[in-house]
Amino acid sequence: MFESFPVLNDHNLPYPDTVHPIVVHFVIAMVLFAFVCDVIGYFTGKYRLFEVSWWNLFFATISIFVAIIFGQFEAGLAEPYDAVESVLNFHTLLGWSLSGILASITxxxxxIRSRTPHKVPFSYLTLGLILTLLVGVQxxxxxxxxxxYGLHTVPVIEALKEGLLQ
Structure with a gap:
């Protein structure tokens, strides 16, 4: 039965390297850039930045779910040892929470974009700042x-296979 499964490489993955960090960095950049555009637009009156912010949030919301899917898959293949489990669990919980928070904010x-496309309320900027801080924690x-902890790094994978980490 296990012959049909792909062989795992030195990183304990069925493909060359981790995908989660690639996708998640895209999300991080878009969320932070959206917040910066909203703040600059709010204080300068350059309302076109609000449109830039909107599209960044829109694509970040889609991308965060792709990042979570790969994150869950890669976390499952990481064979987390005891010392890493609490951090990985909190990272997972916060990631799922951020997906809901980001979708709600979007x-x-x-x-806001539909009703008043040329301005955003200060309360929205405050929530954007909280989102930015949560992204920083993540x-x-x-x-x-x-x-x-070296998840998916060759030395840690080798140590796990040799039974040096538990």
Whole structure:
């Protein structure tokens, strides 16, 4: 039965390298850029930036679900050892939460865009700042998973196979 499954490489993946970080960096950039465009548009009156912000949020909302799908798949293949489990679980929980928060903010942004395309309320900017801070926490957790705990890195995969990590 297992012969039909693809062989895992040195990174414990069926494809050359992790896809989740690639997609998620796209999401991070779009969310942060959308917030910056809204803030600049709010304070300068350059309302065309609101349209840029909207489209960035729209595509970020779609992309976050793609990032989550790959993140869940790759986390399952990572064989997390005891020390990493709590960080990975929190990263997963926050990622799913951010998808709902981002989708809600994007829906609200669509309503704002439909009703008053040349301005955004200050309360929306406040929520954008909170979203930006949450994204920052998520980036910190993701960085910790790779740079501290070494998920999907060859030395950690080899240590797991040799039974050195539990």
């Amino acid at each position: 829906a609200w942004r669509y309503v 980036v910190y957790l993701g960085d910790k998973l790779v740079w501290v």
